[in-house]
Amino acid sequence: MTLKLGIGMLGYGFMAKAHTNAYKKIKYIFHPFPAEIELIAICGRDKNKAQEAAQRYQYQKWVIHWQDLVEDESIQVLDNTATNDVHCEPCIAALEAGKHVIVEKPMALTLAEARKMYEVAKEAEKKGIKHMVAFNYRFVPALRLARKLINEGKLGRIYQFRSNFLSDRLSNPQAPWAWRLSKEKAGSGVLGDLNSHAIDMVRFLLQTEVQAVLAWNPTLISHRLTPEGKSCPVEVDDVSLIWLKLANGAVACLEASKVATGYKTTWRIEIHGSEGALAFDLIRGNELQFFSRRDPVEIQGFRLIHVTEPEVHDYISYWWPRGHGLGWEHYHINMLEHFLRCIATGDNVAPWGATFLDGLRCQEVIEAALTSSRQGGWIELVY
Ligand SMILES: NC(=O)c1ccc[n+]([C@@H]2O[C@H](COP(=O)([O-])OP(=O)(O)OC[C@H]3O[C@@H](n4cnc5c(N)ncnc54)[C@H](O)[C@@H]3O)[C@@H](O)[C@H]2O)c1
Known part of the structure; x- marks a missing residue:
């Protein structure tokens, strides 16, 4: 049955x-x-x-x-x-x-x-x-390829992870107050909303833990009007700047903003290692850029990989013939398919999906970032 x-x-x-x-x-x-x-x-x-x-x-x-x-x-x-x-x-x-x-x-x-x-x-x-x-975003085929290349050692020793998750959603001071701006309803602002994705992506791609956090999460626009015209305080950050020390010896710098005028939403991730580098941009979500120091020096440079080969790239064989991309909608479909399939087959949600343990690990970094922003200085994480 x-x-x-x-x-x-x-x-x-x-x-x-x-x-x-x-x-x-x-x-x-x-x-x-x-x-x-x-x-x-x-x-x-x-x-x-x-x-x-x-x-x-x-x-x-x-x-x-x-x-x-x-x-x-x-x-x-x-x-x-x-x-x-x-x-x-x-x-x-x-x-x-x-x-x-x-x-x-x-x-x-x-x-x-x-x-x-x-x-x-x-x-x-x-x-x-x-x-x-x-x-x-764990279910973006291009980011799956990034994880594979890192695991294969194509980047060598990882030095640095950089993330810029940028949106102009709150850039206009007239943008209305909403639940995301309430500490009671949201917990934090851009930190929990956008930088949580970046924190999870550091752990997912590099498969290491965060050891220490230094952060500044300012609120640049202190009050906004509700749609009914009532002035309400903005209780959470609209910019989140985080530095991480990672257990594998690498460093991460995560910037998220909703006052980044000019960007509808973009998320650029760059990872630099001793042998190579990767770059990904969400608005070109079917592409991954890869630089290899092992290439002959006269042709070294970032190569652009169109991540749409059904035989080798995760998820593509279920969707469209090669060359036809996926978008934001599809990452959710891939994600929920994974969850329901794990329920049906008994397979583990991890490592492809984020479990509640991954959610907790992310929340530990969020909390440390809030503390660091409030009191200053590095916050060490002990597991
Ligand atoms: N993964 C992503 O890319 C992504 C993107 C946006 C939002 N989110 C997350 O999704 C969640 C919802 O965000 P959203 O943008 O859909 O918000 P939304 O405002 O569009 O929807 C929130 C929903 O929560 C319901 N709700 C609130 N309190 C409730 C209660 N007590 N009982 C029943 N329903 C209640 C509201 O009725 C509303 O339907 C948030 O946690 C947000 O961080 C994730």
Whole structure:
């Protein structure tokens, strides 16, 4: 009998749309897929909006209390795309109720919450329960190739990881206040929103741990107007600058900003080693640049790899013939396919997907970055 995986979606916003879109496509893109995927229920606080979302995305039911998702026996997977303050409690309740859980990043509002979530997930894992944090960029074929080249020693000893995650979303002082600017709802600003991806990518690509953190996370625009015209304080950072000392001896410099006028969203990653270098830019997400010092000196330079060969590049064989690229939407589909396949087959979520342990490790760096920014100086991490 085919395994049925009923999905309970917490939230009906931006990420709920991206994840629901993935659940609809997995079955026919990753054909044959070892489970049936059923959209059981979607949850949000506003009754009318929840109802509208259920109709639009074709969920069987809508609810306004997340507890109803946890109690629903036809749901096997809780997908938590709610605001950061609503990550911890529903995830723990769902894990304790025997449901598999995927949660959006950052995993939690605080380090204390992340620790609790990880402890519960570790226990649930003993009963075969899967857990994952939605670090979707682990599922970009070009970044998978980057990891492979690093593992093959093509870069030699890694010296440096540099990341610039830039957006102009808050560049305009008239841009409205939103939940992401509240400490109570978001925990941190650009740090948790954008730099969390960079922190995870350092660990994913270099497969090393962070030893120490030096950071400055300033708030450049202190107040913004709500859509109703009320002035609200901005309680979190709109720029996040982090330096990391890594256990493998390398250093990382992670810059994230939402006041980077001129950039809709771009994420440039560069990695430099003794034998070579890599460069990736999210707006050219199907490409990876590779420099090798082993090339004859007269032709040394960054070569541009179009990462679209079905036989050799991860995920491409499921999608389009060679030369046809993937985009932001596809990284979520690849990610959720991995999670559901791991549930169906019993395979490990790690190392390709981020587990709650990876989420916790990221949160430790976020917390250290907040502390460093507040009090100054390096913060050592002890595991
Ligand atoms: N992986 C990525 O690339 C990516 C991109 C954007 C956002 N995110 C993450 O996704 C999460 C959601 O962000 P978003 O942009 O979709 O936000 P959003 O504002 O579009 O949606 C948030 C949803 O949470 C729901 N919600 C809040 N409190 C709730 C409660 N008590 N009960 C039920 N529902 C509740 C809201 O109704 C809304 O539907 C955040 O953790 C964010 O960091 C990840």
